[in-house]
Amino acid sequence: MRMAFTDLQAAKVRDNLERVRERIVRSGRAPTEVDVLAAIKYVPVAELPVLAEAGIELVGENRGQDLVAKHEAHGDLFVWDFIGQLQSRKVKDVAPRVRLIHSVASDSVLSKLEANPVPEVLIQVNVAEEEAKEGIQPSDLREVVERCPVPVTGLSTMPPFAHAAEDNRRHFARLAELAGEHGLQRLSMGTTRDYWIAVQEGATIVRVGTALYE
Numbered sequence: 001m002r003m004a005f006t007d008l009q010a011a012k013v014r015d016n017l018e019r020v021r022e023r024i025v026r027s028g029r030a031p032t033e034v035d036v037l038a039a040i041k042y043v044p045v046a047e048l049p050v051l052a053e054a055g056i057e058l059v060g061e062n063r064g065q066d067l068v069a070k071h072e073a074h075g076d077l078f079v080w081d082f083i084g085q086l087q088s089r090k091v092k093d094v095a096p097r098v099r100l101i102h103s104v105a106s107d108s109v110l111s112k113l114e115a116n117p118v119p120e121v122l123i124q125v126n127v128a129e130e131e132a133k134e135g136i137q138p139s140d141l142r143e144v145v146e147r148c149p150v151p152v153t154g155l156s157t158m159p160p161f162a163h164a165a166e167d168n169r170r171h172f173a174r175l176a177e178l179a180g181e182h183g184l185q186r187l188s189m190g191t192t193r194d195y196w197i198a199v200q201e202g203a204t205i206v207r208v209g210t211a212l213y214e
Helices: 010-026 045-053 064-077 088-097 107-113 138-147 165-181 195-200
Strands: 035-039 058-061 079-082 100-104 120-124 152-156 186-188 205-208
Touching: 010 035, 010 045, 010 195, 010 205, 045 064, 058 064, 064 079, 064 088, 088 107, 100 107, 100 152, 120 138, 120 186, 138 165, 152 165, 165 186, 165 195, 186 205, 195 205
Parallel strands: 035 058, 035 205, 058 079, 079 100, 100 120, 120 152, 152 186
Antiparallel strands: none
């Protein structure tokens, strides 16, 4: 299990953030075209002010109960997104605290969003069609978008683990293709191990953790 990131230093995080942004530019995109989201699953509550001091503005949490705790402590420091697997019973807790949910992927969550709206959501798509992976099948996307009770502005995906970043290019390209077919603008894809490939394929949000903290 991943250990928590502790004793973070603002100067180091700031330098790492600049490196991520520079790599985005080298990948052919302007910094204003791609949001760098700091994944904070393994960042303790007490460390979050360091991220703000380092210039991080957008954060994403994977777990509903942790999002509530971190938002209650430091809600005014960041813009907050939810990026993990969302349980329907947690929608009421998550919805009022975030600008965007990246991971809508079930009928139960869709049903809860009607009573607990958020400004917008992304539909999580299982582009690799892995049996054990969260996300809807590409063939179901149009129907899910049409049934969603809140605005759908884009798509997200978590491709299979790959030893080489290049191996995920085809999955990112497929998500971009699906977004284009459905007139959706946001693409949340790419993590520390492959975000520059995702950027080359059209990502508008990259979810970066380790690259910012180590």
